[in-house]
Amino acid sequence: MMEIKIAPSILAADFGRLAEEVRAAERGGASMIHVDVMDGRFVPEITMGPVVVRAVREATRLPLDVHLMIVEPDRHLEAFAHAGASRLAVHVEATPHLYQTVRQIAALGVSPGVALNPATPLEQIAWALPWVEAVIVMTVEPGAGGQAFIPELLPKIRELAERRRARGLAFEIAVDGGIGPDTAAAAVASGATVLVAGTAVFGAPEGPAAAIARLREAATAPSRHP
Numbered sequence: 001m002m003e004i005k006i007a008p009s010i011l012a013a014d015f016g017r018l019a020e021e022v023r024a025a026e027r028g029g030a031s032m033i034h035v036d037v038m039d040g041r042f043v044p045e046i047t048m049g050p051v052v053v054r055a056v057r058e059a060t061r062l063p064l065d066v067h068l069m070i071v072e073p074d075r076h077l078e079a080f081a082h083a084g085a086s087r088l089a090v091h092v093e094a095t096p097h098l099y100q101t102v103r104q105i106a107a108l109g110v111s112p113g114v115a116l117n118p119a120t121p122l123e124q125i126a127w128a129l130p131w132v133e134a135v136i137v138m139t140v141e142p143g144a145g146g147q148a149f150i151p152e153l154l155p156k157i158r159e160l161a162e163r164r165r166a167r168g169l170a171f172e173i174a175v176d177g178g179i180g181p182d183t184a185a186a187a188v189a190s191g192a193t194v195l196v197a198g199t200a201v202f203g204a205p206e207g208p209a210a211a212i213a214r215l216r217e218a219a220t221a222p223s224r225h226p
């Protein structure tokens with residue numbers, strides 16, 4: 001089994017103490033930091049842009065996994081790359097030219113990823129799988145933290161993992177939305193290799209480090225359907 005990576009999403013962090021929160025996650029064993037970029041168009045909310053990515057880049061040595069929930073992502077790839085993104089994931093629903101977008105990300109020296117809304121079938125990215133290093137399977141509708149995990153999406157994760165195996169590919173399978181100690185095991189048992197978690201890490205009263213440890217423990221525990 002692939003090593004399970006934990007990607008705390010700063011969307012749920014205290015932005016007044018952002019650097020401190022990121023460092024606490026790093027000390028607590030986070031594998032990367034997940035940055036949720038929303039533009040008020042692809043999703044209703046507006047969150048953060050390259051300026052915040054740069055601030056996080058300066059606060060940690062961990063890879064920065066930047067999740068672009070924006071329309072016309074091509075226009076902004078360079079700015080996010082220069083701000084220090086390690087990975088740029090675009091939504092397949094947001095770009096009519098996924099191949100070109102992915103090539104552009106790779107040309108910037110950044111790891112390309114693609115994200116799918118819950119209702120988007122895997123078929124839509126099947127041909128692109130050899131070109132990406134990560135697929136983000138949204139397990140809530142994108143746009144907000146703190147929503148409940150949609151268990152009906154577990155078979156989609158399973159099928160993606162099966163396709164990866166059958167085609168001998170190595171991309172990471174990230175699950176994003178409603179991941180916490182109660183849902184991590186089922187996601188991992190279905191084939192997830194990266195757990196994105198906002199509320200479960202930065203909203204945890206025991207602090208990010210203890211929350212990450214709990215998540216890691218849950219991820220390796222025997223599977224239980226949520």
Ligand code: DX5
Pocket residue numbers: 009011012034036067140141142143144145146147176177178179196197198199200
């Ligand atoms: C949702 C974002 C998620 C969000 C997850 O649109 O893509 O990364 O931060 O938040 P939780 O873990 O609270 O569901």
Ligand code: ZN
Pocket residue numbers: 009034035036067176196
């Ligand atoms: Zn995200």
